[in-house]
Amino acid sequence: MVNAMKKATMKDIAAEANVSVATVSYVLNNAENQSIPAETKERVLQIAKKLNYVPNLAARSLVKQKTGLIGILLNRSAQEGVWRRAHHAEFIFELEQLLTKQGYHVVLSSIDVEKPNLEIIAERKLDGVFLIDVREDFFYSISKTVPTGVPLVLVDSVIDDELFYKVMYDYQGAFSAAKNQLERESAVIIMEKFHNAGLTEKIKKASGLAEENIHLMENEKGLAAFLAKNSDRSAIILNEFLAGTVSKYRNIEGDAVICTSNCPEILPAEAKTVLFKNSKATIAFRVLSDLIKDNRGLHLQKYTYLPAE
Amino acid sequence: MVNAMKKATMKDIAAEANVSVATVSYVLNNAENQSIPAETKERVLQIAKKLNYVPNLAARSLVKQKTGLIGILLNRSAQEGVWRRAHHAEFIFELEQLLTKQGYHVVLSSIDVEKPNLEIIAERKLDGVFLIDVREDFFYSISKTVPTGVPLVLVDSVIDDELFYKVMYDYQGAFSAAKNQLERESAVIIMEKFHNAGLTEKIKKASGLAEENIHLMENEKGLAAFLAKNSDRSAIILNEFLAGTVSKYRNIEGDAVICTSNCPEILPAEAKTVLFKNSKATIAFRVLSDLIKDNRGLHLQKYTYLPAE
């Protein structure tokens, strides 16, 4: 077999090229302020290739004080429906693609909503973190474990603290759009019960509907009961995967679905949908990028709302 | 605000406790062969806590030659249906939970099936890797970039090379089970077109059906056409999310679904299903664990098949 042994280091290259490791480093990183003769450069490059050299990013991180690792931390509870996972998967996969394209590596971790453990952020020295649907009280765990200065982007979470940059949909706009599509006046709402209570509240309020017309999805039994009680009314369903579950109990063609996963294609062709102008992953990614550049985040908004189409 | 500053290091602890960093290390890691007086121990622990000390895993990795990082690398192509992502998400999330529970951290990365880039394995010195649905030709890229000795578990991939440990379903058994459930004799099959051609072939063969009775899902148009042509025959559908798509075009209650995502609950209650005895994530995880322990992998099977229930 042709190769791949004990992983060459810069030292190995240096030895074989009769130069110092410093020189190897300069060549491999195209150091600006260094003038390396083309000859040496070539030689080093050759040898590096021949040895299948790959840099050890842990070592580099140590000196550069940047790891190139971005965390995606997802709050999960023991019992959650498939639709919720599918919903998060869409977001996470898209985000991962964007990050990977930028040369970052992505660390994915489930956080137990009951006892959030955020040590990973400090342990792995993550350069930035996305936190999805966090509970408001998690805020306390964070100040103990998370080094200041780490860009934190909260997705689907209302938390009034300067530390966090928040990204979420403009639910108010989405509801107007949804109502416009419905034929009947009287509507009910079916939505996820977020771990973040503030978000759940905010959405309820944005809907303008009374408490008893809003169903917070927890399990199918509850859903079925709610639907039975409201079979004569139109529903506005938040999220298309949730709509998928709803459609096991009711024909949803008269209802409106707010597509928070940007996947209208999973719905029946005739379904009434509300889409958003931008994908949440794109915007969340942009917010983090800005934050990493402008390390102070001084002229960045704490809240970014995604408008409906 | 109460804290969280520039991240304390062992040096800081040592200074404040008037001991050497070695001692700190011993205390923090409960070093066996070291006898530290309870008094010192206590003091060090106190200070560590007070300083919110969190170890830097990059530094530790460097000396221990183990990173505690496990990769989940997913082959993706530009255009893939939601159902495919949902399917992978189920597996990945479950796997991630298992790994996290064991104290590993998970690096998630999409691999472009056209030009797979596996440098991440060497760069991040991953302790083990799951590769999902890899093309057979990727095998060449791997020998160049991947250090020997890294445990590689291939999921949903047929590749006859000693280097890899493979996990997949026992399709033969699944098909028998499916056929037993169908009322009509004559059946067709609807399945994913895997990137790994060998797997696709293997499944076709296991079905015992002729080429024209097997539909490889690529897009909805093709599916619709196939279904129209075979409206009089029962279908065996591989994967419940794919079944979800199929059910947009046809009532699938007469069909059988092989639940490769372990999510029968997304199907109509009356659906005929084939389940598997164990979850694929659990088994894949076990294979990797075994591999990490028994570093040679000498008495481990190259192929592990998951039997149908």
Added chain:
DNA sequence: GTGAAAGCGCTAACAT
């Protein structure tokens, strides 16, 4: 143009 050397934060012989 090139390299010696210090150091990122940590562990683990080896002394004492």
Added chain:
DNA sequence: ATGTTAGCGCTTTCAC
């Protein structure tokens, strides 16, 4: 019982 030291693989300042 505790400290000294030598690295892990890399970057970068500062001399030569």
